[in-house]
Amino acid sequence: METILRSARRTVIISPEKPTVLIGERINPTGKKRLAAALGQGNLDIVRTEAEAQVEDGADVLDVNVGATGVDEVDLLPKVVRLVMETVKVPVCIDSANAEALRAALAMHKELAPEGKPLVNSVNGEEVSLERVLPLVAEYKTAVIGLAMDEDGIPPTPEKRLAVAHKIVERAEALGIPREDVVLDCLALTVGADDSQAGQVTLETIRMVREEVGVNMTLGASNVSFGLPEREVVNWAFLAMAIQNGVNCPIVDAAKVRQSILAADLLLGRDEYAMRYIKAYKKRRKKSGAVAP
């Protein structure tokens, strides 16, 4: 099953048969004081820098989120989407909980790339979300990320998260959105002191969604290690397992995890002659000023 994303200048295909697609997470002010302050002041230089840097680091799609205190998302989101589209070639993932901001950004995207197809982030199983977001997805013919949660929050069991996934896909199809344009996020909670089963529940949900729903899957993987030491060690293992189970377009910091994801692709038979793995290694060596071996 293929999810096709298009900017004005590039097409990206998400598919179990192809290498993992990286959605760059860094244009998002959550937890980033400097970016939040810049966005509040309408200063977009940092957005341009982050867009260029993430593509340089190997991001295939860029998530764009401007939700911060003091920001008028309906005004700012389309501007930032425009800036990203003018700065880099890759498709965008338009990320907001505000349906009016989504609409404004989608209109801007259509103006700049009439044949384009962005990813909308996100809809979930709540009635209010389904009713507000899916009509936009249908109208603008985009793809959409569906979060496996609803009015009751994030379900504690894989079976219940799977039920929400089914519901989102069915509601999308009822509006004429093909199921291949729904990308599911099985949601990663923090593993550790509070909940030692959190990782396993997510991994099992991913396996079940692949077998029973069959759509492509994203995942914001870094939450899983919140509060633990050496978070990268946990994040890398989690990404490897999640990709093996069916996640094929995680939302990540490409600078931190791309080599691990390329290793996972290599081990899963998606990197002939290890070309992508070796090429990325050489590029990083060159960038860091070292002589290639």
Added chain:
Amino acid sequence: METILRSARRTVIISPEKPTVLIGERINPTGKKRLAAALGQGNLDIVRTEAEAQVEDGADVLDVNVGATGVDEVDLLPKVVRLVMETVKVPVCIDSANAEALRAALAMHKELAPEGKPLVNSVNGEEVSLERVLPLVAEYKTAVIGLAMDEDGIPPTPEKRLAVAHKIVERAEALGIPREDVVLDCLALTVGADDSQAGQVTLETIRMVREEVGVNMTLGASNVSFGLPEREVVNWAFLAMAIQNGVNCPIVDAAKVRQSILAADLLLGRDEYAMRYIKAYKKRRKKSGAVAP
């Protein structure tokens, strides 16, 4: 299914329900000139050092292999097994392709630990191996590693490796060796330029053995990255995936991969309150001289 190993002083249980057991790989002269030379001269100081260091690094069982040019294994293997048993408390994995050396080492083990139960490394699907090794395993009531290969080498497909696995378990049972005392190694070949499917074949074999044979599994995981840059990145991803699929007693360098394996256990719900992960981190910090955070 539980595989129980015992030295005179410690019992180790290998089970899908329990944390991953690490078999320390470093007492093995293959590719190690200094150790090979020392063994050739009968100098065993380095064996003592490596035994202590590996247990300190978190190895739960120690592999003991003395196969090197100029070494009389029948003479040396029991001596080194004795030294390891006298130096550390953990059970041993007696590793030789020489059945007479295995017999001599097993006799030594029985003398030092009459109630002990070591792991024998290894039998494979070749007639000559089955006929020589399994009777020793039955006689000394040990557990044994079964390699998924036979007269034709390492099969290229998961189905054929699975068939060898079935054959080894059946032949063991015919001699009265319970199937829980067979630990399978699905074998990792090098992924890369020659064979981009090597990782996937091993991972798929592991999944099939878990579902259709149900025994515990080991894996020598580091071969998979031979010739690639940043081998650890590939090895960590491979271990995470292999453990998720059912490997529960890999043969590894504990100093290099223990934290990754603890992360995998944590993510698979086998580390309540993240206690083992955090404890190992703190121990490493302390060892490196840093102040705990």
